[in-house]
Amino acid sequence: MTDLNYDQTLHLKNIVPQRAIEEIDLWIKKYPEERKRPPIIAALKVVQEHNGNYLTEETMQAVAEYLDVPDVAVYEVATFYSMFHLDKVGRYVISVCNNISCSLRGADKVIEQLQSRLNIRAGETSDDGLYTIKTVECMAACAGAPMLEVNKTYYENLTEEKIDKILSDIAAMELKRAAVRSTIDDAASIEPSEVKD
Amino acid sequence: MTNEVCFRTLHLEMPWSLEAYESVGGYSTLKRIVAGELSFETIIDELKLSALRGRGGAGFPTGLKWSFMPRNLAGQKYVVCNSDEGEPGTFKDRDILRYNPHQLIEGMIIAGYVMNATVGYNYMRGEFYEPLERMEIALAEARKKNYIGNNILGSDINFELHNHMGAGAYICGEETALIESIEGKKGQPRFKPPFPANYGVFGRPTNVNNTESYASVPAILQHGGQWFLELGKPGNGGTKIFSVSGHVNKPGNFEVNLGTKFSDLLAMAGGVHGGKKLKAVIPGGSSSPILNADTVMNISMDYDAIGKAGSMLGSGAVIVLDETTCIVELAATTAHFYYEESCGQCSPCREGTGWMSRVIHRILKGEGRPEDLDNLDRVASNIMGRTICALGDAAAMPIKGFLKHFRHEFEYMIEHKRSMVKG
Amino acid sequence: MDKVHIEIDGKKLEAEVGSMIIEVADEADIYIPRFCYHKKLSVAANCRMCMVDVGSLPKAVPACATPVAEGMVIQTQTAKAINAQKSVMEFLLINHPLDCPVCDQGGECELQDLSIGYGADVGRYSESKRVVKDKDLGPLIATDMTRCIHCTRCVRFGQEVVGIREMGATGRGEHMEIGTYIESSIESEVSANIIDLCPVGALTAKPSRYKARAWELRQSSSVAAHDCLGSNVYVHHRRNEIIRVVPKENEAINEVWLSDRDRFSYQALSEGKRLLTPRIKRNGEWHDTDWQTALNKVVAEMKRVIGASKGNDFGMLVGNSVTTEESYLAQKLIRGAGSNNIDFRIRRRDYSGDGSGMVRSGFNFPMEKLDEMDATLLIAADLRHEQPLSAFRVRRSTGFGQVMAINPFDGEYNFRLTHELQPETNLLAQEVAAVVAAADKICPDVLSAEAKEWLASVEFNQTHEKIASNLINSESSCLLSGVYVQEHPQAETINWLIESLALITSSSWGYMTQGCNAAGNKIAGAVPMRSAAGGKSKPGKNARQMITEGMKGYFLLNCEPDVESIWSEQALKNLQKAEYVIALTPFADGRALEYADVMLPIAGCFETSGTYVNVEGKWQSFGAAVAAQGEARPGWKVLRVLGNLFELAGFDYESSQQVINHLREKFDAVGDIRVARKIPSPLTLVDFNEATRESLGLYKVDPMVRRAKALQQTPKASTHHISISRVKT
Numbered sequence A: 001m002t003d004l005n006y007d008q009t010l011h012l013k014n015i016v017p018q019r020a021i022e023e024i025d026l027w028i029k030k031y032p033e034e035r036k037r038p039p040i041i042a043a044l045k046v047v048q049e050h051n052g053n054y055l056t057e058e059t060m061q062a063v064a065e066y067l068d069v070p071d072v073a074v075y076e077v078a079t080f081y082s083m084f085h086l087d088k089v090g091r092y093v094i095s096v097c098n099n100i101s102c103s104l105r106g107a108d109k110v111i112e113q114l115q116s117r118l119n120i121r122a123g124e125t126s127d128d129g130l131y132t133i134k135t136v137e138c139m140a141a142c143a144g145a146p147m148l149e150v151n152k153t154y155y156e157n158l159t160e161e162k163i164d165k166i167l168s169d170i171a172a173m174e175l176k177r178a179a180v181r182s183t184i185d186d187a188a189s190i191e192p193s194e195v196k197d
Numbered sequence B: 001m002t003n004e005v006c007f008r009t010l011h012l013e014m015p016w017s018l019e020a021y022e023s024v025g026g027y028s029t030l031k032r033i034v035a036g037e038l039s040f041e042t043i044i045d046e047l048k049l050s051a052l053r054g055r056g057g058a059g060f061p062t063g064l065k066w067s068f069m070p071r072n073l074a075g076q077k078y079v080v081c082n083s084d085e086g087e088p089g090t091f092k093d094r095d096i097l098r099y100n101p102h103q104l105i106e107g108m109i110i111a112g113y114v115m116n117a118t119v120g121y122n123y124m125r126g127e128f129y130e131p132l133e134r135m136e137i138a139l140a141e142a143r144k145k146n147y148i149g150n151n152i153l154g155s156d157i158n159f160e161l162h163n164h165m166g167a168g169a170y171i172c173g174e175e176t177a178l179i180e181s182i183e184g185k186k187g188q189p190r191f192k193p194p195f196p197a198n199y200g201v202f203g204r205p206t207n208v209n210n211t212e213s214y215a216s217v218p219a220i221l222q223h224g225g226q227w228f229l230e231l232g233k234p235g236n237g238g239t240k241i242f243s244v245s246g247h248v249n250k251p252g253n254f255e256v257n258l259g260t261k262f263s264d265l266l267a268m269a270g271g272v273h274g275g276k277k278l279k280a281v282i283p284g285g286s287s288s289p290i291l292n293a294d295t296v297m298n299i300s301m302d303y304d305a306i307g308k309a310g311s312m313l314g315s316g317a318v319i320v321l322d323e324t325t326c327i328v329e330l331a332a333t334t335a336h337f338y339y340e341e342s343c344g345q346c347s348p349c350r351e352g353t354g355w356m357s358r359v360i361h362r363i364l365k366g367e368g369r370p371e372d373l374d375n376l377d378r379v380a381s382n383i384m385g386r387t388i389c390a391l392g393d394a395a396a397m398p399i400k401g402f403l404k405h406f407r408h409e410f411e412y413m414i415e416h417k418r419s420m421v422k423g
Numbered sequence C: 001m002d003k004v005h006i007e008i009d010g011k012k013l014e015a016e017v018g019s020m021i022i023e024v025a026d027e028a029d030i031y032i033p034r035f036c037y038h039k040k041l042s043v044a045a046n047c048r049m050c051m052v053d054v055g056s057l058p059k060a061v062p063a064c065a066t067p068v069a070e071g072m073v074i075q076t077q078t079a080k081a082i083n084a085q086k087s088v089m090e091f092l093l094i095n096h097p098l099d100c101p102v103c104d105q106g107g108e109c110e111l112q113d114l115s116i117g118y119g120a121d122v123g124r125y126s127e128s129k130r131v132v133k134d135k136d137l138g139p140l141i142a143t144d145m146t147r148c149i150h151c152t153r154c155v156r157f158g159q160e161v162v163g164i165r166e167m168g169a170t171g172r173g174e175h176m177e178i179g180t181y182i183e184s185s186i187e188s189e190v191s192a193n194i195i196d197l198c199p200v201g202a203l204t205a206k207p208s209r210y211k212a213r214a215w216e217l218r219q220s221s222s223v224a225a226h227d228c229l230g231s232n233v234y235v236h237h238r239r240n241e242i243i244r245v246v247p248k249e250n251e252a253i254n255e256v257w258l259s260d261r262d263r264f265s266y267q268a269l270s271e272g273k274r275l276l277t278p279r280i281k282r283n284g285e286w287h288d289t290d291w292q293t294a295l296n297k298v299v300a301e302m303k304r305v306i307g308a309s310k311g312n313d314f315g316m317l318v319g320n321s322v323t324t325e326e327s328y329l330a331q332k333l334i335r336g337a338g339s340n341n342i343d344f345r346i347r348r349r350d351y352s353g354d355g356s357g358m359v360r361s362g363f364n365f366p367m368e369k370l371d372e373m374d375a376t377l378l379i380a381a382d383l384r385h386e387q388p389l390s391a392f393r394v395r396r397s398t399g400f401g402q403v404m405a406i407n408p409f410d411g412e413y414n415f416r417l418t419h420e421l422q423p424e425t426n427l428l429a430q431e432v433a434a435v436v437a438a439a440d441k442i443c444p445d446v447l448s449a450e451a452k453e454w455l456a457s458v459e460f461n462q463t464h465e466k467i468a469s470n471l472i473n474s475e476s477s478c479l480l481s482g483v484y485v486q487e488h489p490q491a492e493t494i495n496w497l498i499e500s501l502a503l504i505t506s507s508s509w510g511y512m513t514q515g516c517n518a519a520g521n522k523i524a525g526a527v528p529m530r531s532a533a534g535g536k537s538k539p540g541k542n543a544r545q546m547i548t549e550g551m552k553g554y555f556l557l558n559c560e561p562d563v564e565s566i567w568s569e570q571a572l573k574n575l576q577k578a579e580y581v582i583a584l585t586p587f588a589d590g591r592a593l594e595y596a597d598v599m600l601p602i603a604g605c606f607e608t609s610g611t612y613v614n615v616e617g618k619w620q621s622f623g624a625a626v627a628a629q630g631e632a633r634p635g636w637k638v639l640r641v642l643g644n645l646f647e648l649a650g651f652d653y654e655s656s657q658q659v660i661n662h663l664r665e666k667f668d669a670v671g672d673i674r675v676a677r678k679i680p681s682p683l684t685l686v687d688f689n690e691a692t693r694e695s696l697g698l699y700k701v702d703p704m705v706r707r708a709k710a711l712q713q714t715p716k717a718s719t720h721h722i723s724i725s726r727v728k729t
């Protein structure tokens, strides 16, 4: 649909790096050509990663334009799935499962520890824009309960020490980042070092 | 016996590799198909004989489901794998994807051949980045060997398989919501009929099965339907992966014969942790009604037995609860989950899940009223059977179960404004 | 269609295979409660209100989504059904504000109605209620989204019927909200239909918000006056004030819909600046006067100007929404008074076809058939902005058929075109000719030798051939030309080409026309070359001549040539220059204040009885819904009195019904006579420079629409006209 208010500088190509576009194009290829909507979810995920972990009106509109679908089709999807953030969140989104199996094994302690270490409540983002704590539903890792996820990585069988280690690893990496003076707000390029079991 | 079907590579080094999979006979079924040794009729017959039932929750006979696909209808047809794994307590599909992705791939290729479908989608929940990586590597290996692609191994069979990712929505595990989600829409279930076998992805005939269901197929065909049938009990053939979590010493996945005693399964999981007493068990994922210790210790783990005991095998997620568990808290967590995950289209589910959750949370806050419990039960009944998909039932059944078996804990909390077990 | 036999509440019924229980029940007048189901929308089955008891099934099932089967026994009143309905009702009410006393939907709310029958008497919900932030959907639609019950009718309407997804359901579960993308107004030309669709008071009409309660309103049937479809409406009024206009179902015309233009134009009548008494200008000053004085003055001036010039220097211009009765009396009056200068076609450039063609131009097929066309060729037709509801039908045909277009402008479509040609404006005729020539090549035995010779030098390419062959090979096909074609300098040539193409390809043809009553005005004889019902007339001046050459005297019948004509600038100049200008109008503003010498207040639409003949030739008569304001009188009465004052014969009608009956008899006696179109002269590049190059625009088409406040506040008011910028030089 023609949208008179659409700002032509907001093409997806101007918003995310080329490699993100290439990634989206890979997803587009998986579906029949005449179908425009199937890659919406994937495209939004890629764009969110490259946009500081959240989506804005502009980015959603740019996705709609890139995929040639109505704005509202993108907006509906973005508001339906819980992995999309429509408000600014931290560079590290810490999702703590508090469904049954994790609560049985101390999810509330995990949340408390994170809240006190980071000085924010669940649902909030730290002032430095680094951390968001989020409670989520079961992530299919109950054998490792309690568990959490930082951006794209699962951490299971959490203990107090393990959580502290995760946080100190992130902090160390942030120091490195600051030293490199990287200015791109590109969550895609950062993952805390492996603290694998 | 354990780990004979989906987890049969687990003892090997790098169990996810093509090499590991081939070493246990992986892709031999595909080769037999290519060689013309296995017709699609035979495959369906073997599956029917095996008594394999859908592992996603509903337990529908897989062979029968495959026979519904209009294989001779012209035009595109799809094979879709449900790796959404959202049912709380369930974590088996993630391990199949991580540790034996090739067996799923072979299962889906076989399904494609049987149904004359040349494209498959594996729908994984949005958080499965690690499984996605394993799957993509496995797909690349399979593609290189021409197990997937055009003219597979020189035959006239074509099959392309894609991974599709969700983005956080339990409802997308419901097969028609999943189809909507593949189409790039909100995951709102479709009214059935028409069923996916007639009107599925992009309006084309589509077969949806769970990861474990597809992954069971190559082993069944390799060793024969009879072999699989005999692993389990009549009508409950084969093995099943039980995801045991909660208050046990060694939570984890256990692939055991259907019909294994619950007590044996509990023992495999190291028993109740901290030497505590078993209080109750949620035997088939959070939507299955709770069973108290006495009942569960005396049953075997199969569709019929659990059903007879008043619950269901569901996805095989066994959540073990020790004596310290507060059932009201558990009910609140459960109710909140369905409230959060209702897709929002049907009135009873959209409004009813919120209603139940609010009442239970109010009770938990010490603001319960005696009439709340009857009302809760009534609201749950009013949701059941009146929604487009089974999420409504899934939300209502456990609440009714908690009320049935542990009403006294609710009553205690309403009266004393504190938990009966936690004080 | 195969039939099955079923039983609902003991009634034995026959039903088509594949129909849903609710459809069959509706047909049989058995009421099943519902919110999400709507016969014009897809089945969503999300409200769960329509639960019924089907014989063997253990649980109640939704009637809207359950297909009938042979031998099915359905009951709507058993405990199973009623319990299901009641529990759904309870769910719907828990988060619905029970604010019926202040809700605009009060009294006509489906939820309110059903809660009386199905609501539980005690509210058992004591938790907190959901509150939803309101959305700003623009000047036409007021929202109160807390009242929304998520039936998604509004969303489905956009998606399915209009083809433009503006409304969506965002969020999930209880957080689901209906709205637009972020916060933007909705802009389509048919947006307000969601007001009718909304079963509760979440979406209501902004212009009539809080104006009246449903039960205070009286309802009159009428016909909408702003496009050539003639949509049927109900006018709702209270104490002689029009409160709102809503669609009246007519499957053959507007189905259940209404364009925003037809719905909200009434605002001009209730809130516009109305002319309440006759006025005469003396020494440049306006003075109110009585009818007698004003009419005597009009007669005297007409006699003077007409007499002095033997009729040549006095002309009558007839507006877009004038009724057939009015134009019939108007032409009788002016001809009786000695002049043949009368025309309603104030946007026509080409009059070379006057005298040929048909008495009534328009469609030669019922517009319902648009739904079923296997192939439709649009020729400069901007359906969405000219006749918005016709686009629904054409869109529907794209479910199986194809739509092609020859378009000299950037059209906006709510359906996919399979072929589109975009010639420059002054090459439109050439482009149509190319398709005709291509068709003639495929079927060479249809056209006359003369026509073939005309086409001989026309070149065509593969696309022209493709379009032609698609038309030829389709079982049913039609050619649909827009208002724009009738405004084109080569209109007559294009019309001839269209009819030739129709002949070769066995297609139906339809000319969309400007305004709501072009067919009626033509039949009535409000044209210079013919009198009523194709009767003979000494040729008079056409609109273009009257406007561009200038006249001493003008008689404007609800017409504002300074805005509506394509020679608007010249019109203004010549009206100002004229000796005497008589304006019959419902409004007391506009430039008539400058150029007119006498203004006679006439009734607006809905204030007069009359008849419009729509583009397919349906005569639709209506009564006045409310009385005209002040001293204003229905136009036909004013014209009748003028006829009497001129002492002309045949002006003794007592009702508009008598007028129309008279005309109808005449018309039926001669029928829709058709004079063959002449072979046009060879094609040349035409010149557009002398007139405006813009179409009238969606919300500029007639005096009433131009004064409808809310419509004028929409974004489309300023943007939706066609600019003829693509001209080959």
Ligand SMILES: Cc1cc2nc3c(=O)[nH]c(=O)nc-3n(C[C@H](O)[C@H](O)[C@H](O)COP(=O)(O)O)c2cc1C
Binding pocket: B053, B054, B055, B056, B057, B058, B059, B060, B082, B083, B084, B085, B086, B087, B170, B171, B172, B173, B174, B175, B176, B208, B209, B210, B211, B213, B214, B389, B390, B391, B394
């Ligand atoms: C609310 C809801 C959630 C579901 N989630 C899942 C799921 O996560 N994984 C799954 O395999 N099946 C799930 N199902 C079941 C599917 O709808 C479907 O029955 C299943 O994928 C069929 O595969 P199967 O026959 O192999 O079990 C869910 C059903 C409902 C109603």
Ligand code: SF4
Binding pocket: B171, B188, B189, B341, B342, B343, B344, B345, B346, B347, B349, B350, B387, B388, B389, B390, B391, B392
């Ligand atoms: S039952 Fe719930 S989740 Fe399922 S379709 Fe209805 S509203 Fe959506």
Ligand code: FES
Binding pocket: C033, C034, C035, C036, C037, C044, C045, C046, C047, C048, C049, C050, C051, C062, C063, C064, C065
């Ligand atoms: S009318 Fe049938 S479910 Fe809404």
